[in-house]
Amino acid sequence: MKFVQNIFDKTRPLVEKDGKRNILYPLHNALETMAFVPDHTTHSGAHVRDAIDLKRTMVTVIFAMVPALLFGMWNIGRLHFAAIGEEAALLDSFLFGALKMLPLITVTYAAGLGVEIFFSWKRNHPVNEGFLVSGLLIPMIMPVDIPLWMVAISTIFAVLIGKEVFGGTGMNLLNPALTARAFAFFAYPTWMSGDQVWINTKGGEVVDGYSGATALGDLATTVGQGMGNPATDAVMTQFGTGGHYSFMNAFLGLIPGSIGETSALLILLGGLFLVFKGVGSWKIMLSFFIGGFVMAGIFNLFAVNEFMGLNPLHQLMLGGFIFGMVFMATDPVSAAQTETGKYIYGFLAGFFGIMIRVFNPAYPEGIMLAILFMNVMAPLIDYYVVEANIKRRTKRVAHA
Amino acid sequence: MSQTFKIRKGYDIKLVGEASSNDLGKYSPLTYAVSPLDFPGITPKLAVKAGTKVLAGDTLLFDKDRPEVKICAPVSGEVAEIKRGAKRKILAVLLLADSEVSYANHCAFDLNRGDREAAAGHFSNTGVGAFITTRPYGVAASMNEQPRDIFVNGVQSGPLNGDLATQLAGKGEAVQAAINALTLMTTGKVYLSHDADVPAVTELQVEGATHISFSGKHPKGLVGTQIAKTAPINKGDVVWTLNAVDLPIIGRAFLTGEYAPEYKVAITGSKAMNTGYATMLQGASLNGFISANMNAENTRIISGDVLTGSQQAIDGFLSFGKAQLTAIPEGNQTEFFGWVLPGFGKFSTNRAFWGWLFPNRKYDLDTNMHGEERAFVVSGEYEKFIPMDIFPQQLLRSILIRDIEKMEQLGIYEVVPEDFALAEVACTSKLPLQKIVRDGLNDLRKEMM
Numbered sequence: 001m002k003f004v005q006n007i008f009d010k011t012r013p014l015v016e017k018d019g020k021r022n023i024l025y026p027l028h029n030a031l032e033t034m035a036f037v038p039d040h041t042t043h044s045g046a047h048v049r050d051a052i053d054l055k056r057t058m059v060t061v062i063f064a065m066v067p068a069l070l071f072g073m074w075n076i077g078r079l080h081f082a083a084i085g086e087e088a089a090l091l092d093s094f095l096f097g098a099l100k101m102l103p104l105i106t107v108t109y110a111a112g113l114g115v116e117i118f119f120s121w122k123r124n125h126p127v128n129e130g131f132l133v134s135g136l137l138i139p140m141i142m143p144v145d146i147p148l149w150m151v152a153i154s155t156i157f158a159v160l161i162g163k164e165v166f167g168g169t170g171m172n173l174l175n176p177a178l179t180a181r182a183f184a185f186f187a188y189p190t191w192m193s194g195d196q197v198w199i200n201t202k203g204g205e206v207v208d209g210y211s212g213a214t215a216l217g218d219l220a221t222t223v224g225q226g227m228g229n230p231a232t233d234a235v236m237t238q239f240g241t242g243g244h245y246s247f248m249n250a251f252l253g254l255i256p257g258s259i260g261e262t263s264a265l266l267i268l269l270g271g272l273f274l275v276f277k278g279v280g281s282w283k284i285m286l287s288f289f290i291g292g293f294v295m296a297g298i299f300n301l302f303a304v305n306e307f308m309g310l311n312p313l314h315q316l317m318l319g320g321f322i323f324g325m326v327f328m329a330t331d332p333v334s335a336a337q338t339e340t341g342k343y344i345y346g347f348l349a350g351f352f353g354i355m356i357r358v359f360n361p362a363y364p365e366g367i368m369l370a371i372l373f374m375n376v377m378a379p380l381i382d383y384y385v386v387e388a389n390i391k392r393r394t395k396r397v398a399h400a
Numbered sequence: 401m402s403q404t405f406k407i408r409k410g411y412d413i414k415l416v417g418e419a420s421s422n423d424l425g426k427y428s429p430l431t432y433a434v435s436p437l438d439f440p441g442i443t444p445k446l447a448v449k450a451g452t453k454v455l456a457g458d459t460l461l462f463d464k465d466r467p468e469v470k471i472c473a474p475v476s477g478e479v480a481e482i483k484r485g486a487k488r489k490i491l492a493v494l495l496l497a498d499s500e501v502s503y504a505n506h507c508a509f510d511l512n513r514g515d516r517e518a519a520a521g522h523f524s525n526t527g528v529g530a531f532i533t534t535r536p537y538g539v540a541a542s543m544n545e546q547p548r549d550i551f552v553n554g555v556q557s558g559p560l561n562g563d564l565a566t567q568l569a570g571k572g573e574a575v576q577a578a579i580n581a582l583t584l585m586t587t588g589k590v591y592l593s594h595d596a597d598v599p600a601v602t603e604l605q606v607e608g609a610t611h612i613s614f615s616g617k618h619p620k621g622l623v624g625t626q627i628a629k630t631a632p633i634n635k636g637d638v639v640w641t642l643n644a645v646d647l648p649i650i651g652r653a654f655l656t657g658e659y660a661p662e663y664k665v666a667i668t669g670s671k672a673m674n675t676g677y678a679t680m681l682q683g684a685s686l687n688g689f690i691s692a693n694m695n696a697e698n699t700r701i702i703s704g705d706v707l708t709g710s711q712q713a714i715d716g717f718l719s720f721g722k723a724q725l726t727a728i729p730e731g732n733q734t735e736f737f738g739w740v741l742p743g744f745g746k747f748s749t750n751r752a753f754w755g756w757l758f759p760n761r762k763y764d765l766d767t768n769m770h771g772e773e774r775a776f777v778v779s780g781e782y783e784k785f786i787p788m789d790i791f792p793q794q795l796l797r798s799i800l801i802r803d804i805e806k807m808e809q810l811g812i813y814e815v816v817p818e819d820f821a822l823a824e825v826a827c828t829s830k831l832p833l834q835k836i837v838r839d840g841l842n843d844l845r846k847e848m849m
Contacts, residue, residue, distance in 0.1 A: 001736040037738035040769040045834035046824045047706040051746035053771025055739035170775030278751035337779035390809040397634040
């Protein structure tokens with residue numbers, strides 16, 4: 001690996017403080033530290049250190065996302081060919097999806113890292129690894145046909161306003177990936193919702209009976225129709241065994257939706273990996289699931305429409321719930337930071353997510369809004385948890 | 401029967417290079433050094449100058465603000481040089497030792513007299529008071545203070561720490577005398593901790609102390625953990641702490657009046673060619689010893705253990721109060737894609753690597769940082785290594801923003817830097833936790849004085 005090191009050594013004078021291309025220093029440094037774990041040794045405090053670093057943590061999260069990502073690519077192609085009534089082999093579907101997905105990923109990384117590198121240069125600190133994960137999360141929560149420039153602008157907004165204005169990785173209040181999603185959702189609603197955006201149908205005529213709607217979009221049409229109304233039967237049969245949105249299809253991910261969010265099974269697999277690797281907080285995931293289940297259960301008990309009456313477990317398999325639980329709510333920076341706080345934070349995020357989704361069918365992305373809302377509330381939760389510790393300590397003084 | 405506390409939070413870093421039972425004999429170099437840098441929180445004033453003849457136990461340095469805090473000569477001889485750094489800061493007092501040590505005449509102390517003030521004077525004048533650290537702040541104790549309690553730490557559970565039974569062998573009488581002297585200093589209790597996971601140390605079965613036992617993982621061997629489990633420190637409390645390995649030195653100072661800070665130093669680490677126990681005095685110049693017993697090439701010599709010890713150059717000295725020397729390889733090499741490769745043989749407290757599958761594996765760790773410094777990102781990480789009722793990350797943040805009131809509320813009085821050492825090793829963001837805590841304590845102390 002000597003020749004790689006040589007390239008870095010040779011180019012370093014160019015980008016160093018007095019070099020001509022100083023603005024590229026953060027990029028140079030980022031690439032070099034990626035290729036080689038630096039030779040820095042301990043100089044204060046403990047003399048030995050754990051092999052873990054932020055790069056390792058982040059790459060572990062990326063590994064966890066890969067199954068859902070690959071499935072998402074295949075699902076894009078599968079839905080596309082099904083919509084235009086063509087038979088396609090597994091590989092064809094996958095390649096079709098991959099070709100849709102790669103530009104999205106590339107644009108997201110380019111836009112986000114561009115902003116990161118600029119701020120690293122301005123602030124004179126190394127490029128942080130946080131965006132490695134955000135940059136892959138953002139394309140996974142977008143609809144397949146979203147124009148690339150919208151992704152770029154959403155990403156830039158998220159990194160700039162969601163993260164850098166607060167001071168960069170570690171200081172942000174909101175989850176950057178969800179900030180990008182929320183920006184796109186409110187700025188370009190026609191590209192982010194409805195029944196035209198989830199399946200790519202270009203290059204063919206759609207077949208009879210084709211519907212591009214998502215499960216949640218269809219469910220939203222049942223609101224206001226009451227329970228057992230024959231008008232909703234057509235929709236609700238899709239949720240029964242053998243229907244488009246059956247529990248099994250939703251669990252496996254064979255439904256339209258944002259690219260990476262559909263397969264609950266593979267996302268849960270990634271979640272298990274994160275918990276097993278000690279990177280994702282099981283406390284948040286578990287309480288998030290329970291929170292959503294409790295809310296969906298309450299709705300189910302007091303249902304006044306078919307949306308509310310949906311089986312609670314089925315409800316949780318739809319939309320971004322599982323994806324939000326595993327990859328969004330668990331972001332350690334924007335989540336609650338105290339262990340007790342994590343239970344409260346996760347529970348409420350899941351609880352509100354289902355509540356928003358069902359009460360306001362215009363916002364099928366209730367999970368996104370709920371997590372962002374709880375991101376803002378997380379410091380407050382932590383405040384009270386820490387305050388309890390302070391009270392305990394003060395009491396001890398009083399007793400002594 | 402003593403009470404036993406089980407420490408569940410923590411981690412035992414297992415390294416190769418444990419001290420064997422070999423006796424490496426007595427090592428008496430020509431030069432010794434006493435460094436005020438081993439005593440955080442003192443403003444050193446010199447009591448001697450270059451050329452002064454001193455006896456073992458004569459005062460070399462004292463604290464400007466608290467002159468009763470004295471640091472004494474470990475050997476008799478001549479002051480060879482006062483080593484100074486930037487702004488004439490005193491770095492060390494170098495001594496040229498006599499071939500035969502003669503002791504300053506401090507007289508034996510009649511422990512039955514039970515006079516606190518006289519005992520305080522004896523502690524201070526003989527130099528053994530310097531072994532006592534005071535909490536809050538983790539600085540050398542002033543003998544004029546009345547501590548609430550005194551905690552003597554008899555648990556050595558840090559990486560490659562020596563065996564206390566070997567180090568205290570045959571010194572039972574002096575240990576008892578030291579405990580008797582300490583009981584004079586407080587109206588509270590003198591706690592003496594034991595490691596419940598190793599055979600009891602006969603020399604520590606003394607009277608007059610309240611015995612407490614700890615089992616489980618390191619940091620059971622940190623006195624901060626022991627205090628937190630037994631009688632936590634509150635605002636306004638003063639607690640003294642010292643290590644059991646120092647007791648014979650204190651005892652001897654009371655029994656005979658002689659200051660002889662002699663340890664059976666545990667020689668450890670993968671770069672030590674001969675591990676075992678060498679008898680030497682505190683401040684001994686290590687040059688000759690290293691060349692005879694260690695492979696010094698690209699090696700980090702540490703006075704103490706890898707968590708809290710101080711780095712020494714090849715011509716360095718045995719730091720004050722340290723009964724261990726560790727030699728490990730320097731980690732000044734890069735590693736190609738080290739963060740993404742599986743890394744099967746790597747040491748990590750984190751399950752992101754694989755070491756947790758092999759809990760008994762011993763590692764030959766070097767001093768590489770394994771990454772660059774970052775902001776706090778991962779949460780809930782430090783809590784796993786600090787078995788106290790505090791919020792470590794929140795406390796560290798309050799220190800970083802210099803919020804004195806918040807530091808107090810979050811329990812800074814209960815901690816010293818060493819309590820954060822394990823968390824510092826495990827920290828994903830590679831933050832200098834011990835330094836942050838030290839800075840916080842210094843700021844707080846300045847504010848309070």
